[in-house]
Amino acid sequence: MTEDNTTPSNHFIRNRVRADLEKNSFTLMTRFPPEPNGYLHIGHAKSICLNFGIAQEFNGQCNLRFDDTNPEKEDEEYVESIKHDVEWLGYQWHNLFFASDYYEQLYQYAIKLIEIGKAYVCDLNADQIREYRGTLTEPGKDSPYRNRSIEENLDLFQRMRAGEFQEGERVLRAKIDMASPNINMRDPSLYRIKYAHHHRTADEWCIYPMYDYAHCISDAIEGITHSLCTLEFEDHRPLYDWILDTLETPCHPQQIEFARLSLDYTVTSKRKLHQLVNDNHVDGWDDPRMPTIAGLRRRGYPPAAIRDFCERIGITKKDSQIDVGVLENCVREELDHNAPRVMCVLNPVKVVIENYPENQTEQLDASNHPKRPELGKRQVPFSREIFIERDDFMEKPAKKFFRLAPGREVRLRYAYYVTCTDIIKDETGNIIEIRCTYDPETRGGKSPDGRKVKGTIHWACANNSLLVQVNSYDRLFNTANPAASEDITASLNPNSLEVLPQCYAEPSLADAKPGQAYQFERSGYYVRDSSDGADGKLVFNRTVTLRDTWAKLNK
Ligand code: ATP
Numbered sequence: 001m002t003e004d005n006t007t008p009s010n011h012f013i014r015n016r017v018r019a020d021l022e023k024n025s026f027t028l029m030t031r032f033p034p035e036p037n038g039y040l041h042i043g044h045a046k047s048i049c050l051n052f053g054i055a056q057e058f059n060g061q062c063n064l065r066f067d068d069t070n071p072e073k074e075d076e077e078y079v080e081s082i083k084h085d086v087e088w089l090g091y092q093w094h095n096l097f098f099a100s101d102y103y104e105q106l107y108q109y110a111i112k113l114i115e116i117g118k119a120y121v122c123d124l125n126a127d128q129i130r131e132y133r134g135t136l137t138e139p140g141k142d143s144p145y146r147n148r149s150i151e152e153n154l155d156l157f158q159r160m161r162a163g164e165f166q167e168g169e170r171v172l173r174a175k176i177d178m179a180s181p182n183i184n185m186r187d188p189s190l191y192r193i194k195y196a197h198h199h200r201t202a203d204e205w206c207i208y209p210m211y212d213y214a215h216c217i218s219d220a221i222e223g224i225t226h227s228l229c230t231l232e233f234e235d236h237r238p239l240y241d242w243i244l245d246t247l248e249t250p251c252h253p254q255q256i257e258f259a260r261l262s263l264d265y266t267v268t269s270k271r272k273l274h275q276l277v278n279d280n281h282v283d284g285w286d287d288p289r290m291p292t293i294a295g296l297r298r299r300g301y302p303p304a305a306i307r308d309f310c311e312r313i314g315i316t317k318k319d320s321q322i323d324v325g326v327l328e329n330c331v332r333e334e335l336d337h338n339a340p341r342v343m344c345v346l347n348p349v350k351v352v353i354e355n356y357p358e359n360q361t362e363q364l365d366a367s368n369h370p371k372r373p374e375l376g377k378r379q380v381p382f383s384r385e386i387f388i389e390r391d392d393f394m395e396k397p398a399k400k401f402f403r404l405a406p407g408r409e410v411r412l413r414y415a416y417y418v419t420c421t422d423i424i425k426d427e428t429g430n431i432i433e434i435r436c437t438y439d440p441e442t443r444g445g446k447s448p449d450g451r452k453v454k455g456t457i458h459w460a461c462a463n464n465s466l467l468v469q470v471n472s473y474d475r476l477f478n479t480a481n482p483a484a485s486e487d488i489t490a491s492l493n494p495n496s497l498e499v500l501p502q503c504y505a506e507p508s509l510a511d512a513k514p515g516q517a518y519q520f521e522r523s524g525y526y527v528r529d530s531s532d533g534a535d536g537k538l539v540f541n542r543t544v545t546l547r548d549t550w551a552k553l554n555k
């Protein structure tokens with residue numbers, strides 16, 4: 001997958017764009033339109049990969065446009081994080097815009113709608129508007145203010161802008177059809193009064209455009225050709241088209257809807273992600289367990305794996321829940337190819353090699369990537385005292401346990417064959433030291449006489465290792481559909497983080513840069529965290545295990 005020689009699968013949007021480009025000559029223009037009211041999540045990645053990816057593929061352009069029409073919920077912090085995330089995913093926008101750049105134009109278009117008799121100022125309050133709207137089975141009723149004169153509407157709308165009315169006192173509405181079977185067409189609101197400070201326009205405005213009004217006009221202003229959005233906007237398309245047709249905008253983008261991404265064992269709604277952060281269930285938006293792009297980055301998910309995932313799941317018109325294992329497998333494949341191998345002992349027990357000279361340290365060659373010799377070698381130090389994983393020793397070995405046990409010989413990866421001769425326990429019966437002898441003829445882990453060992457284990461030199469902290473992350477939720485219950489916290493996985501404070505890593509890890517990925521041999525893929533531990537230790541986050549351990553659990 002890293003050598004990208006596969007042709008992209010033909011989903012319906014790709015086919016549609018291709019067909020449109022064959023019919024007419026134009027530059028494909030798309031946009032990714034996030035609202036800056038939270039951090040982006042894996043669902044947004046699907047939209048980013050689609051919008052930016054398809055523009056790239058057909059020599060078009062994609063804008064990043066912030067849909068900033070809800071001043072109370074939006075913030076500059078989110079703007080900056082979204083820009084960073086899009087770039088990190090590997091995309092560059094053609095232009096960076098804000099819907100708030102268009103406030104004056106949007107206002108002028110609203111004046112035009114009033115002037116042609118297609119919009120009116122309505123004095124009904126929110127409850128009354130709802131009541132007049134009707135239901136799916138009953139038509140709505142005309143507002144008593146529907147037939148105001150154009151002059152009166154112009155005057156009232158200008159006074160709305162001038163701040164003469166209270167919030168909720170008046171709205172501007174489109175004049176369409178209160179009996180339309182599509183409720184979105186029953187004179188939807190276009191502008192509401194809000195005395196809120198906007199993160200870009202400050203207090204310049206006290207009326208703000210509604211999403212449905214601002215979005216289509218913003219698309220038209222930017223010359224977007226294909227406006228790709230999620231399925232919940234399908235019923236809004238007639239309104240999108242009505243506004244642009246009525247205003248006779250020079251450009252009329254085609255809105256096309258696709259299914260949202262939903263992943264099992266995850267939530268992808270900003271409201272729920274806010275809840276996790278605000279109630280301290282996680283350690284911020286970039287907690288490595290979060291499905292945010294910032295969290296996935298800190299967890300060590302490579303951007304190429306996320307892009308690959310978005311391509312693999314495809315684009316359809318049908319909502320479905322994707323197995324999070326598919327995403328994890330994309331991460332494994334990418335890291336298997338690119339992550340250098342190192343040794344790190346997570347749960348150490350000491351081994352003393354009795355016949356190895358005291359005060360001697362030797363450097364042993366270790367391959368950085370067994371499947372890719374071109375990635376070279378490094379050296380790892382070896383001496384009389386080493387650490388191995390507690391799990392790699394059993395005093396009374398179970399059937400099929402081929403690792404170290406009393407009297408048994410195993411291979412120390414890249415080093416020697418060792419045989420366990422004795423164990424030392426503390427007064428509670430805990431093994432505190434394992435004694436072994438080694439065979440000097442087996443240097444490099446090679447057998448001198450054809451003698452075979454069944455187990456190979458990793459290790460770390462006791463005196464020449466780096467003491468690091470490892471955070472073993474697991475899924476944040478332990479049920480497949482946490483959003484099914486109103487209280488998502490009920491299905492939080494209590495074991496989603498295990499901190500291993502005393503792990504011994506080979507010294508080459510001292511050079512690890514934050515964000516750099518490794519395979520800890522036999523354990524999984526790990527990445528150096530963006531911050532060090534309080535005690536100055538380097539911290540490594542578990543990105544993903546070597547194999548899918550959840551798949552087995554669910555069988
Ligand atoms: P949320 O419901 O989480 O608040 P949203 O749709 O309100 O998400 P926006 O910031 O408006 O978030 O989304 C920006 C773009 O990303 C929109 O075009 C939206 O359709 C798309 N998007 C959001 N969530 C998903 C998802 N789960 N799958 C695919 N696209 C998504």
Ligand code: MG
Nearest residue numbers: 034035067211
């Ligand atoms: Mg939205």
